[in-house]
Amino acid sequence: MNKITLDKSRLGLHRSLNDPQVDQLVELFQQEWWTRGRTKVDVVNALASGGPVFAFVDPDADELVAFARAITDGVYKAMIFDIIVKSTWRNTGLGGLLMETVMNDPALINIKHRELYCLAEMVPFYQKWGFTDELTGLHFMRKSV
Template sequence: MPIRQVDTLNDAQLARLTELFQDLWWTPGRQLADVRGAVAHSSVVIALVDEEADDRLAGFCRLLTDFTYRAMLYDVVIAPDYRGQGLGKRLIGAVIAHPQLAAVDAIALNCAGDLIPFYERFGFEKQEPGVYSLLRKKIT
């Protein structure tokens, strides 16, 4: 299966990404217009598409960064029907090798505990004890 890396998503791929978000614990309820905006305003977008399936979205992630000190990795997802084929490794490898991120001192991410060993293989480390990830949600 020929999988190609792209840095922009077309309308069909954005719709597919929105569908994929509905089944993830951190992204249910995301709407297409909001996903389109988030992707458009991301500093770096890396997606994997299946050339044999009309460029169907197989994997995705995005980063926000100042291109010097920090980058934050968001929304790492592999479509269920493409899991177990090494695409997660390929996606994170593309993040680490991305030329626009070469000068960045540190790339950060948040993940579920069971995914820590996966990310550690790429050199990600748990933060020092006493350092916490904090979140303030929009008040509606």
């Protein structure tokens, strides 16, 4: 496998996905335990519910290589979801470019609390952007259907 070199000027940032890119996103999701099993119908519905979308596409291959999305009230809270980089593009700096893009987006930059979920091994990566897991008194809670 050839090592991919990140050329920021070559990658295109897309703020929405066309149908083939949605298919590519669903395929990316199938590669990770935390998103495996997501269907195209569900992904389309999630994307339609609003909020900024961040998708990097390799124009040479017309291939979705990184993705994130957010949901926000525009003032107090923004949740960043589905941060994913295609496995062949990891360790190229693309994850950093994706986070830099998300954190500096006009729709999110002035939000009081920008939040995300991550695995313990990813904490150091997200700390580079000021995220912390030291939230005294808060508890993560979930109710599944």
